[in-house]
Amino acid sequence: MAEIRTAIGLMSGTSMDGIDVALVRTDGEAVVERGGFLSVPYEPAFRERLKQALEDAKAIKQRDERPGELSRMERDLTLRHAQAVALFLQQEKLKREDIDLIGLHGQTVLHRPDEALTVQLGDGPLLADETGIDVVYDMRANDMVHGGQGAPLVPVYHQALAHQIPGHQWPVCFVNIGGISNLTFLDRDGTIIGFDSGPGNTLIDQWVEAHAGIPYDDGGRIASEGSVIMPLAERYLDNPFFTASTRRSLDRNDFRPPEGHEAELSDGARTLAFVSAAAILKSAGHLPTPTKTYVICGGGRLNQTIMADLVRLAGEKGARVVTAEEADFDGDAMEAEAWAYLAVRSARGLPLTFPGTTGVKAPVIGGVLAPSVILRTPRLVLTRWLDGDEERLVELHGTPETSAYVGHGKPWDRDYARERLAGWRTGFHRHGFSTLKLMTASGSQFVGRAGISWYEDAQVHQLAYSIERSKWGMGYAGEIASALVGWFFEAEIGQRLEAMAHVDNAASLHILKKTGFRDIDMRTVRGEPCRFFEMTRAVYADLANASPSRKPTS
Known part of the structure; x- marks a missing residue:
């Protein structure tokens, strides 16, 4: 059985109204336990x-380009996500150690599936540095590399x-009415189909903001006072998007709001609400x-005018139409x-997109991990x-020479490595520290393992480290031992x-004495x-005063 992970999801959608934060405990397959939720709105100036x-992004030709103010915006947006x-x-009375992963959507500023180009700020x-939690991001790009539309990604969660x-209510269609609407069709035989279905709230939001100075039509109240202008609605619904044989994902700018002379405020909102519902059907x-x-x-779903049209159509x-809450x-x-x-x-290497959802030829994995x-x-x-990472531990301790002074004293196999990893992960969740993975600063090379563990029976904190064989003699053990000591005492x-070392392990005995430990x-x-x-803390304080460089970098 796969391990259950605790993850936070962050969504900033095409409506650009704020950041949604939600927690899920899951194995990434059938097990889903939903947790808390928080919505953090953007203030009007940030929405502007x-x-x-969106305008600056129109100049992008390569997805790593950030023209105009996009670079600064990306940083500011990321810091807002960290605050969220x-x-x-x-709110949930949790610590960062309680969370295994963050899933970051980012803010889509450009989506051109026909050019295999999608950009999310x-x-x-x-975000990983700011939160202290591993982050999976950029989950759309690999789908496009493999010929997909890059959207939608949510169907596998649906x-x-x-x-x-209940079975008698199938086939089921989940519909997300965001800035752009998308649907997921599911049948009992395992069929999964997903695609963008048309404009959702974005046209209404743009219309009422331009003509009433408010960001959205709360509850559909403005629309409820108007009438549908059918020629205008039909112009939207006659768009080739709806009749094309191939479903494609949409960019926010693929549909534009009416011109001001084409409708008064309430009739325009009413017509666009009808378009949102009719587009889904x-x-x-x-x-x-x-x-x-x-x-x-x-x-x-909170726009009663859209919902009334949808129920009728x-x-x-x-x-039958039900809200998510009713289900x-x-x-x-x-x-x-x-x-x-x-x-x-993504962290488990399971596919995110499928032929029936984005048009890829075969299921595709995706996402980039920022540890x-x-x-x-x-x-x-x-x-x-x-x-x-159990494979790394087998390489680290897989020979008599490299396992002589650690664990059970025998070469590690995958099962034993997996057992040790599980224990270290549990320790980190419980205490906020444990034996961790040691990498070069660039993250490109595995160096070994190091950390501090709490032994309940002995009521003692203990330092430990092991360096990969090819990197012996490079000073890594002393560097990380000194930093861990500083971190332990500076973090109180x-x-x-x-610490301990086998009497024959001359290298470790030397390092511990050099670091300032007393035999x-x-x-x-x-x-x-x-x-x-x-x-002891007193000894460390004396050493730190004599050599301030002993204090950890972060």
Whole structure:
């Protein structure tokens, strides 16, 4: 059985109204336990900057380009995401150590599937540094590399949720009415189809902002006072997007709001609300069989005018429409939840997109992992362990020479490595520290393992490290040992730190003495003689005053 991970999903959608934060505990497959939710709105001035970012992004030809103010905007946006995570952890009374992963969507500023070009602002490594949590980001790009549309990605999460819907209500269609609407069709035979279905809230938001000076039509109140202008509605619904044989994903700018002279305020809002509903049903005409149940999520489900049109139009086709809440889901949180779920799938190497969702020829994995740095030195970083890292431990301790003084004293196999990893991960979640993965500062090379563990029975904190054989003699052990000692005392984790080394392990004995540890006695560990050392807070303070460079970098 796959390990259950705790992940936070972050979504900033095409409506550009704020950041949604949601927590999910999942194995990335059938197990889904939904947690808390928080929405952090953008203030009007920041929304204006995002609108300008959309204009700046039109000049992008390569997805790593950041013309105009986009570079500064990306940083500012990422820092807001970090603040949103901090607020969420505070709300839910959680620590960063309780979270395995963050799934970052970012802010889409350009999406041109026909050019295999999609750009989401959001700096994954910066977010990992700011939060201290591993971040999975850029989940759309690999789908496009493999010929997909890069959207939608949420269908696989809908599939995991749909199992709680009674069988007689299938086939089921999840519809997210965000800035752009998208749908996921699911049938009992395993069929999964997803695609963008047309404009959702974006045209209404643009219309009422331009003509009423407000960001959206709250509850559809403005639209409820108007009438549908059918020639205008039909102009939108006659767009080739709805009749094309191939479904494609949409950019926010693919549909534009009416000109001011084409409608007064309420009639324009009413017409665009009708278009949002009718577009869903028109796009659903491309599905292989009729839908029995539509589950509506996203902000559009709160627009009563859209929902009334949707209920009527779907009812004419014999289908039932329910809100996410009526189906026992959270319509506000679902997209952010999906990004948490996708992050876990990405970390496990499971596909995010499928032929029926984005048009790829075969299921495709996706996402880029930005590991959080727990501790940094001039040449090294300590980060969390990932799935598959048992292979690194087998390489580290897989020979008699490299396993002589560690663990059970025998070469490690995958099962034993996996067991040790599980223990270290549990320790990190429980205490906020443990044995961690040691990498070069660039993150390109595995160096070994190092960290501090708490031994409940002995009531003692203990330092440990092991360096990969090819990197012996390069000073890495002393560098990380000194940094860990500094981190332990500067972070006020404890008053006393122990370490141990086999009496024949001359290199470790030398390092511990050089680091400032005091030899206290010899004990037998698993039948082997070992020297034990200690350092107290008072001794560390004297050493730190004499050599300020001993203090950790981060």
